[in-house]
Amino acid sequence: MSQSPRHPQSSGSEEQFTNTSTPTTIGILGMGAIGTLMAWHWRDLLTSQRLYALKPQADVITRQFSQLDGSVDVIELPIWSPHNDPLCPELDWLVVTTKATHTLAALRPWSACLSTVKRILLLQNGMGQQQQVEQWLAQQQLSCEVWLGISTEGAFRPKPQQVVYAGAGSTWIGPASGNSIPPESLPGQLQLVTDIHQRQREKLAINAVINPLTGQLRCRNGELVTNMEYRQQLIQLAQEVQTLYDRMGWTLAMPLVERSQQVAEATGHNRSSTLQDILAGRPTELAYICGYLLAVARAEKLPMPLTEHLFQALN
Template sequence: MPYSSSPPQIPTASRTPAPSTDEATQSIAILGLGAIGTLMAWHWREHVLYGITRDNSRCQRTLIDQQQTAHSLTLPTWQHEAIDWLVITTKASATLEALQSVANQLPQVQNILLLQNGMGQQQQVSDWLSQQQCSANLWAGISTEGAYRQNTEQVVYAGSGDTHIGLWQAQHPTASIPNGLTVVDDIQQRIRAKLAINAVINPLTAVFRCRNGELVSHDEYRQALKELATEVQQCFETLQQPLNFDLTERSLAVAEATAANQSSTLQDVLHQRPTELDYINGYLIRQAQQLNIELPLNRRLLAQLS
């Protein structure tokens, strides 16, 4: 179900919400309470939290931590309160539509954070916010936290990690940062690096229906990883955005370190959900097209999983 069929425009005359008086406490609304959204809500449970759902109902989730303890989370619906952060954790393909669904409330927002896989949606959002003359600061982030949905209301915390965020474009706002987030100056480079690894591991685990570690231990899968990693690395070099590491070695290391994990793409395929590959491998294909570069392995995998 779409968030909104005809997104309202952001009012041009709007006020900027005042920052939180208590620097330790942030007001945060989360749009997209799937795996990562629920996990971040649990991390931020000491803050003032709101949820955003399609039907404006109260958001109830259960987070099962790494000690197998269940934590119940209930978030009230965001109702135009001034907030420090609007955090979007939807699938990349749903980002702009989700944001447009709350367009009338954006004057109440100080900072917008896109915490997702993939690339391309960040610039789409940036361009749209500029058109709407929205004054909120746009941040992008990546996370190595592991979480997956056990069902529609339960999320399992599978592994701790780091979450890095940075301003999408050069700005110098004064913002209090919620706990668990580390601000970096090179967020676009970090997103590209994660996208490169995801472009190798995610489609292969989904095609082979295997856990990450089998890409290392299974000879056929390992060879496919090497070939795909080579194509992706050459793509970034041709785009004059070279990676500062060997993608084959890094992909094998990540697959081995997360051997028992199912990639998010494999989870989507197994649950018959749309994948994010159009904003991972698809993003690379579109970038390469602009230079008349062919990525046959990426194209074939994307076609198999579409």
């Protein structure tokens, strides 16, 4: 049975747009695991030619997409490339799903076409890249809005042309600044929240515990709670990150020691993105996770020795 995009119930801080009278045109920059997952959610737009991948060359991107029930879809996504079409497409959303470390490098080749883009959505791990993008856009005198996204969906790419849907979840988005006009409609699977920065900090705290530890220990998430030695390291690191959050007045829905163990157990069979990067020989995103928190801590003159040690060992 094919899985259809889910729209979880909204809470008081969430707004959902179901108005589909205004056609939405989306470009995806970064067709890795999450980019492919979002393309699968938005595949209905393919029939109206309103979904593209941005890539310097090629005519189409093909991915085998393994769904939650084990069935396989083949996704063929048309490419927009200046080599194929000199006219820049008008996009309601340019969704950037590259690694945080590659954000600006991915955007720069498309600077001549960003004047026809209404919104850039950074759907990535970590924090700090938003400021880099906003500064670069100002330098280029580009006025497209910057939006931020957080997803609890799981996907991984075992082979270059294959993506596996590992776990259903939610994807929340919101404007980076409070000056953005709410869109008339949102692409399916996205929920608008009033304070996306709070959602970012929640996920950042969990990632700052699970990602560096699994990278250092070369273990799956669940081993952080089933192995007593690893669990003690998780508790100590979570307490250190919690101290910074308390200092900054950044509230969390529950104590980080409890929440990080809860997430590690719920995603027990998963490999964190940091571990996947290390095993594949790729640069990690820890500069935008641990590195971001360390920069905040230094400004507060708050030592974070455990985070510093893990960051230096893995970065």
